[in-house]
Every structure is written in C-alpha cells, then in structure tokens.
Amino acid sequence: MSQAKETGQARIEVGVKTNYLAEQSSPEDERYVFAYNITIHNAGKVAAKLMTRHWIITDANGNVQEVHGEGVVGEKPYLRPGESFEYTSGTVLETPVGSMRGSYQMVTDNGQAFDADIPAFTLALPHTLH
Numbered sequence: 001m002s003q004a005k006e007t008g009q010a011r012i013e014v015g016v017k018t019n020y021l022a023e024q025s026s027p028e029d030e031r032y033v034f035a036y037n038i039t040i041h042n043a044g045k046v047a048a049k050l051m052t053r054h055w056i057i058t059d060a061n062g063n064v065q066e067v068h069g070e071g072v073v074g075e076k077p078y079l080r081p082g083e084s085f086e087y088t089s090g091t092v093l094e095t096p097v098g099s100m101r102g103s104y105q106m107v108t109d110n111g112q113a114f115d116a117d118i119p120a121f122t123l124a125l126p127h128t129l130h
Helices: none
Strands: 004-005 009-020 032-042 049-060 062-072 084-093 095-109 114-126
Touching: 009 084, 009 095, 009 114, 032 095, 032 114, 049 114, 084 095
Parallel strands: none
Antiparallel strands: 004 009, 009 032, 032 084, 049 062, 049 095, 095 114
16 A cells, blocks of 8 residues: 555555556557556545545656546445455556556545545556666
C-alpha cells in the first residue's frame, strides 16, 4: 500500500500494480493499453463508502485526460475497518510511457466526506524505464 489518507477516524490506503497489455496495443497506431489493479484498504476505525473517482492521466507528450465518475467498475464499495476492495481497470495512451494519479471521494457512516488520494504511478512498456 502506498498512500494513506486519514481524516478523523477514517484512513484509506491505496495500492497500485500496473501491466502493459501488448495484445491489445498497437504501437504503429500510437495505441498503448495498460491495465491497473487497485487495492483500496480501510485502515481506519470507521466504515467508509467510495462515492466517486477522479483520475488525471498524462502521457509522455504532456496530453492530459481527466476522468470523473461514479464509483469504480460499476460499484460503490463499502469498506468496514480492516476490509479491502480490489479491482482492475485500464487506460489507453498515445505514448509508451505515462502516469496516473487521482482521488476517491469517500463518505463515512456519520456523513463525513473526504478525499482518499491515489498517489502518482507510472505506466510504461516493460524495459522502457530503468
């Protein structure tokens, strides 16, 4: 887990693993497809529900896509203390290297809203970066 966001008794940790999907990519067409596996863990003392997401996706040319949406993969996971939710999604870049960062907008049982930060992570073809 890489980042923790603590607000009162709420604490969400977000872990990320990435994978280049060569079979869905077409470098000659500047299409690089990446999957990312996210683990959201409630390390706090109160339950919280993920309501919305905000992603900032940047490719090596500096092109930025912003994505806002309800929940993740069609769900709004409710996490009690100690529980985790894991999902896999993907994105397409025009370059072989890029990055993503963002936040999940969460709400606790007592109605306290807070952002759980998703730290920046790199998307890259294997052996592209040292």
